[in-house]
Amino acid sequence: MTHPDxxxxxxxxxxELEDTARRYExxxxxxxxxxxxxxxxxxxxxxxxxxxxxLGYTHEAIIGRNVACLMASSMGHQHDDFLARYxxxxxxxxxxxxxxVEARHRNGQxxxxxxxxxxxxxxxxxxxxxxxxxxxxxxxxxxxxxxVRERSLLRAILxxxxxxx
Numbered sequence: 001m002t003h004p005d006x007x008x009x010x011x012x013x014x015x016e017l018e019d020t021a022r023r024y025e026x027x028x029x030x031x032x033x034x035x036x037x038x039x040x041x042x043x044x045x046x047x048x049x050x051x052x053x054x055l056g057y058t059h060e061a062i063i064g065r066n067v068a069c070l071m072a073s074s075m076g077h078q079h080d081d082f083l084a085r086y087x088x089x090x091x092x093x094x095x096x097x098x099x100x101v102e103a104r105h106r107n108g109q110x111x112x113x114x115x116x117x118x119x120x121x122x123x124x125x126x127x128x129x130x131x132x133x134x135x136x137x138x139x140x141x142x143x144x145x146x147x148v149r150e151r152s153l154l155r156a157i158l159x160x161x162x163x164x165x
Contacts, residue, residue, distance in 0.1 A: 034113070034134030038067045040127055042083050054113075054136055056106035067132070072102035072110055087127060095119055095130070103134060112137040 028035055034051030038044050044067055052059060055070055062069075068076035086092055094101075098116035105111055114135040122128040 034132075034136070036067065036070070036132040036134065038130050038132065040083070040087060040129065042066045042068065042080055044070075045129065051134055054105075054111065054134065055103060061106075070103055072104055075101060076104070100137065112141045 028048050031048060031050055034054050035048040036044060036051055037046040044062055044065055047057075047059065047062055052062070055062075066080070068079040070076075071079060082094075086095055094115055095117045096119070098114060101113060101115045103111045103113045103115075114137055116133045116135075118131045118133070119127055120129040120131060
């Protein structure tokens with residue numbers, strides 16, 4: 001039997017931690033959703049490949065920038081205020097709630113996304129980072145627009161008909 005504090009036990013724990021770290025890294029890198037990690041000041045610390053592709057950035061071009069650059073200007077200008085209010089104990093607007101927002105592609109094009117934000121705490125219980133999970137809603141929005149167009153066309157046909165069925 002291996003003693004809990006023996007070198008063999010330490011090696012086993014280290015291997016387990018390394019395996020866990022590899023699994024989480026693979027999960028984040030291969031996730032079919034965007035993941036953005038920011039510090040408590042709104043500065044992007046990390047971003048996964050899906051988010052980079054969705055938003056049109058390279059890793060090098062986005063790390064260290066304020067996350068507001070990824071938001072529609074109407075929300076981006078207010079982001080630092082939202083963050084400060086939340087850290088001061090204010091009611092969350094997205095943290096732990098999630099909602100539909102407009103992200104901004106590097107080329108300026110708006111991208112409809114569902115944004116869910118989680119808070120990460122340090123060992124003392126203080127907020128250290130935030131994780132933003134972005135789900136691309138472009139296809140959902142395109143389908144909604146197609147339905148609206150079809151309904152408008154149907155309404156126009158019915159309104160223009162002398163004898164609607």
